[in-house]
Amino acid sequence: MSDPTKTPGAISIRHVDKVYDPEGVHVEAMRDCTFDISAGEFAIVVGPSGCGKTTLLNAIAGFDTITGGEIYLDGELISSTRHQIKPNVDRMVVFQNGALFPWKTVIENITYGPLVQGKMNKAEAYARAREMLDLVCLNGMENKYPEELSSGVQRRVEILRALINQPRVVMLDEPFRGLDAVAKTVMHEFLMQLFCATRRTMFFITHDLDEAIFLGHKVVILTTRPAMVKKVVTVELPWPREHKVMNSKDYLDLKGEVLEAVHEEARKAFEAGEREMA
């Protein structure tokens, strides 16, 4: 990987607003949302369903515009009302429902980025991809098609497909949703191992509070729609973490703190939902 002492990937989200369909339905998804993620940090974003987490991710990725505020990546403006940088390899996204290309094999999927950008030739890209597959014990899978793999393996391949590009930020939108608890623990260890090996900034959206505290340096809790930052909880548990940390008092205290904040917002979201239904 590149110079380990100076990792890029600091994200600064400044007073971001997002209103969908301002003249029509006027749905306010984000209001004055402000927080920072330092370079090489594992940041977790939690919040009630439909609160605007994915909206924020889309804005950072360059898939969607914002209606107020600015987003910076390493000091460079990437999104504002007047300025929108297109999606790029420096901001990789791993999608909620998986977005591997079913017509490509595992290794073709992983090498798609470097090859389509012309950054590596085929031999280099394949060698690099094999190295990564070896690292996470997925060697032997390279010629399989995504639909032949379990959803857990699909997610791992998709994460490798993102990381091979050495992005400044990896954004994961509930990547382990739908996996069972046992598979999840394996995935967490996998992700932590990759994170330690690559030290890319992580922007990780989840609903699972254990996942949030176990993986994150920092948990950003968003309010119910419109999304604002409710609370930022710093997780000062030593790295790399093992699953037994989940029984420690520090961990449980942190979880209590996060749970309380999330629960408050969940209740608000629930009540708002009741009102909307009425």
Next chain:
Amino acid sequence: MSQSMNGERRPAKSDRLKKIFDKFFNIETLRGVSTVAVFCGLWQLVVYYEVPYLMYLPRPLDVAKKAISSAAAADYWVDWVLSLLRIFIGFIAAQVVGIPLGLAMGISRTFKEFTFPIFEILRPIPPIAWIPIAILFWPTRELSIYFLVFIGAFYIQVINVIQGVSNISLNQKLAAYSLGAKPKDIFWRILLPGSLPSIVTGMTVGMGVAWNVLIAAEMIAAQGGLGRTTWESYTNHNIPFIVVGMVSIGLAGSLCSVLLRWLGNRAMPWTKKF
């Protein structure tokens, strides 16, 4: 990449022969053959007991005899060639025009807004209804028939391609953009392979309609071809050959389906494994 990846060695020649043998002579084939045999048996019974309304049905054995004598005559194979040629020309023309048109309609909303209404007005006209105007339009009968086969396969393919393009998930497109793809990469590496399953379905269905249209067109307007010969057997009261003609048309259609399925599997190795 050239050495085998999964550690399988290339099978010896005798193994390969055995594999081919096993492929054709197995329980599945036996089941299929037994049903055909039972069908022929029932047919024989129907003829033997002179079931009402079916008394003109020739005996299976007469049909078989007729088939063998026809197969020995060159005329019979000329009909095959004529029909297959008409199918291929019309069908390929339909793909060459239909696939790009469908892609354009699937990709560009503006283009679709311009073209879809006229398309939807013309589409419900059954291909057979085009026969009179096709004969008037085209200088030769042969060209009219190509055109009719084209119409038969064309609309279905366009509709399928539009569907195929819209079935590609937004996330896959966004992922490709994130990975550094340019619009031309999105077209060649995402939209095209992503809509390929629908294109193959469009071909399979279109091929069925193409044969329908071909036979009708041949019976009305053509010189030679399996449809024409079957019709002429009726006018000549050559009843066994009517059945030979029908079975030939069935076989020719199946042959085209098998060919398409083989091509589809070759083009889409990712769908074959299930």
